[in-house]
Amino acid sequence: MKFFSIFTNTQYTFEGKHSWENVVLLAYRHWFTLLAQGIAFFFFAILPIAVRLLAGDWIAQWGLEDLFRVLLIAYFLIWWYSFFYQVAMYLLDTWIITDHRVIDSEQHGFFNRTVAELSLTQIEDVSTRVEGFFPTLLNFGDLDVQTAGAYPKFSFKEIPNPVAVKDLLMHTRNEFITNHPGNLEIHEPHQ
Amino acid sequence: MAFPFLDLSAIPFLTILLILGALIYWVPSFFLVYHLTRFGIGIRPRIIALVFLVGAVILFGLLVAFAARIDLSYAFSRLFQAL
Numbered sequence: 001m002k003f004f005s006i007f008t009n010t011q012y013t014f015e016g017k018h019s020w021e022n023v024v025l026l027a028y029r030h031w032f033t034l035l036a037q038g039i040a041f042f043f044f045a046i047l048p049i050a051v052r053l054l055a056g057d058w059i060a061q062w063g064l065e066d067l068f069r070v071l072l073i074a075y076f077l078i079w080w081y082s083f084f085y086q087v088a089m090y091l092l093d094t095w096i097i098t099d100h101r102v103i104d105s106e107q108h109g110f111f112n113r114t115v116a117e118l119s120l121t122q123i124e125d126v127s128t129r130v131e132g133f134f135p136t137l138l139n140f141g142d143l144d145v146q147t148a149g150a151y152p153k154f155s156f157k158e159i160p161n162p163v164a165v166k167d168l169l170m171h172t173r174n175e176f177i178t179n180h181p182g183n184l185e186i187h188e189p190h191q
Numbered sequence: 192m193a194f195p196f197l198d199l200s201a202i203p204f205l206t207i208l209l210i211l212g213a214l215i216y217w218v219p220s221f222f223l224v225y226h227l228t229r230f231g232i233g234i235r236p237r238i239i240a241l242v243f244l245v246g247a248v249i250l251f252g253l254l255v256a257f258a259a260r261i262d263l264s265y266a267f268s269r270l271f272q273a274l
Binding site for chain 2: 013014015026062063066067069070073074076077080081084085087088091092094096105107110113
C-alpha cells in the first residue's frame with residue numbers, strides 16, 4: 001500500500017532537496033552521546049520495581065494496589081514520552097553532505113530549529129578534533145569547516161569517524177569543482 | 192457551608208482528570224510524531240515515530256482501563272478509622 005511506503009522507501013529526502021542533488025553522507029552524533037541518557041532512563045525504568053519491593057506490604061495493607069497500578073502506568077507513559085523525546089532530538093540533529101552543498105540542521109526543542117547550508121565551493125579548510133578518552137577510543141569528534149569570506153564556521157558535532165568524513169567532504173568538493181567549471185549549474189528542464 | 196445547587200458527588204472528577212491528562216499528554220506526543228515524520232531523514236525516524244505511537248496508545252489504553260476500575264473505598268474507610 002502506498003501509505004506504508006514511507007516506512008520502506010526513502011531516498012534520504014529532506015525539505016529543500018533539489019531534484020538534481022544526491023545525498024553523499026547523512027551524519028548523526030555518535031551513539032555514545034546518548035549512552036549517559038540511556039543509563040538514566042534505565043535507572044528510572046527499574047525505580048518502580050524498587051518502590052514495589054520496599055513498599056509492597058504497606059500498599060497491600062491499605063488496599064492501594066489499584067491506585068499503585070494506575071500511578072505506575074502514568075509514570076511509564078511519562079517515561080515513554082521522555083525517552084522518545086531524547087531519541088527524537090538525537091535523530092533531528094543531522095549534518096548532510098550532498099554533491100552540491102553541506103547542510104547543518106539542529107533541533108533544540110520542538111520550536112527551536114536552526115538550518116544552515118554552505119555551497120561546496122565556499123569550503124576553504126576542514127579540520128577535525130577528537131578530544132578525550134572515550135572519543136579517542138570510539139573514534140568520534142568534531143569536524144570544523146572554515147568558509148570563505150564572512151560566512152560563519154560550520155561544525156559537525158560529535159560525529160563518528162570525523163577523519164573519514166573530512167576526506168569524503170574534500171573529495172566531494174573537488175569533484176564538484178571539476179564538474180562545475182566556473183561554478184555554473186546546468187540542468188535538464190523539468191518535464 | 193452547603194451548596195444546594197451543587198451536588199459534588201455528581202461531578203465525574205476522574206473523567207475530568209483523565210480528559211485533562213489526555214490533552215496534556217497527546218498534544219506534545221503529536222508534536223513528537225510530527226517532527227519525526229516531517230523533519231526526520233530516512234526510514235529510521237518514521238519507524239521510531241510509529242513505535243512511540245503504538246506504545247503510547249497501548250499504555251494510555253491500559254491507564255484508562257485500570258483507572259476506570261480503581262476502587263479506593265477500602266483505603267478511605269481505613270483512613271477515616273485511623274483519624
